Amino acid sequence: MKNKIMLIVAMFIQASFLHSEKIVMEGSNTMLPIAQRAAEVYMKKFPGKEVVVRGSGSGVGIAAIIDGNCDIANASRSVKQKELDLARKKGKELKANIIAMDGLVIIVHPSNKIENITKEQLQKIYTGKIKNWKELGGDDKKIVVISRESSSGTYEFFLEYVLDKKRVFPGAVMQSTTQGIVNMVAQTPAGIGYIGHGYISDKVKAIKYEGLEPTVENIINNKYKLARPLYMYTLTNASKEVLDFIEFVKSPEGQKLVEEAGYIPLKK
């Protein structure tokens, strides 16, 4: 009897060790389409490997990799000095791997007549100074300003490059996922939001920013102002499994998946 129990315990321990081979990815919600596709194809290609994907926000991912709760932190923004300091305090170093490019896209409801928006107009909308579409030549409708939660890398990118670090006014409606923004804008005739390139759909209308359409060409040629790199952060002493996976994403095969997910592959 005792032996049997020991055997079972041993099996459990062994099973948990075997499981430690799996790669856990946490972080950017914008990058979820890439991460999921890459994980699926990777697991099919190399049976026995396991990749787990979560997308709760870039900030969450970086916090998780510092705490040792994940192997890869997806981030749609670069890591902050504060986070680097925290990692160093725990004796960890982060390595940035750029795996794709993205363009932040401004979206409105398909019924909205607005075609183009400038940085200044966006600033005024998100700080609550312009309150009606009328002021921008649209219909007489109160603007519903939709933003990502502050854990989002997309939010921080937007804050830095569009709002020049001015505060989003408190009346803005917060959504915790990019899909949430798309759904809400699709449901709200007077809504405006911002999303990653991979989430563009027929339900919403992507408008020009500073006169330029968020097309793949404009982003690759660095014309579109809101282009940004997407990162997969790893620890400098990451295991071979993790590095293999990053290599896979950067390989031509992985980059094809990036393109399929609606993002822009790295230049060769």
Place this chain on the structure above:
Amino acid sequence: MNNEKNKILKEKIIEKIIFIFSMFSIFSLFLIIMILFRESLPSIKEIGLIEMIKGREWYPTDLENPSFGFFPLIYSSIYITILSLIFSIPLGLSLAIYISEIASEKIKSILKIIVELISMIPSVVFGFVGVSILVPFIQKTFNLPLGYCVLTASIVLALMATPIIATLCEDFLRMVPLNLREASTALGANKYQTITKIILPAASSGLFTAMILGAGRIIGETMVVLMLSGGSAMIPENVFDPARPITSAIASEMGEAVKGSIHYSALFAMGMILFIISIATSIIAEFLSKRYSLKLGKGR
């Protein structure tokens, strides 16, 4: 003889095990209080609890100059709670009166099952139904730019709280002794008069208890407000404004807040305030229900 001793020993052991289990829950409660207090200490030291409660701006992740004002969040929580009580108290109370005083045995048993079933629906399902049905409905009916608002969240919360309030009210109504009803009927009062003049006054503090417990349930609910209230950290001016109650702020920000930062600690402080509010409601409810039993001559 020996057998008898064994039995006693066995009983003692079982008694001890149960005791340990009950201690465990008390111990975990203390642990929670301690953790809440310890984690919220840095923000209290840095900013001050009163300052945080009074502060009107919630910008925890501002790069240069973050501000940690709880006021809009606490205000939203209380606003939504009161509004949904306005919907759920009349519904719950009349349902309870109907079940306990008016309905026939058969209808009564069916209704009770339905009420219990409703209270078993997970809150995320309520939220889901709210998003897919109520949000567009409210948006169209009131011609609003956005259907996610205080009103939508309150209505769904009221639906969730109604069965709880109804069940509790019904329990308290049933505790009103039969002789009061018989005396009332004997004096020639009809059913309506008996209910309004005798039963409701006799059960009043019990009913109040039920409402307070309902309020405690509403203010602590997270999923529904997270999904339906819109999440703007503003002070809602009317029921059609979006809001961000305490629970949804904690739920949506806890994951990102860097451990050990002021933001992280401020979220714990918020949790502590919420905890104090719900403890206060339960203590008031407990106090009232004791008084209620005394009033009915059931004091021990």
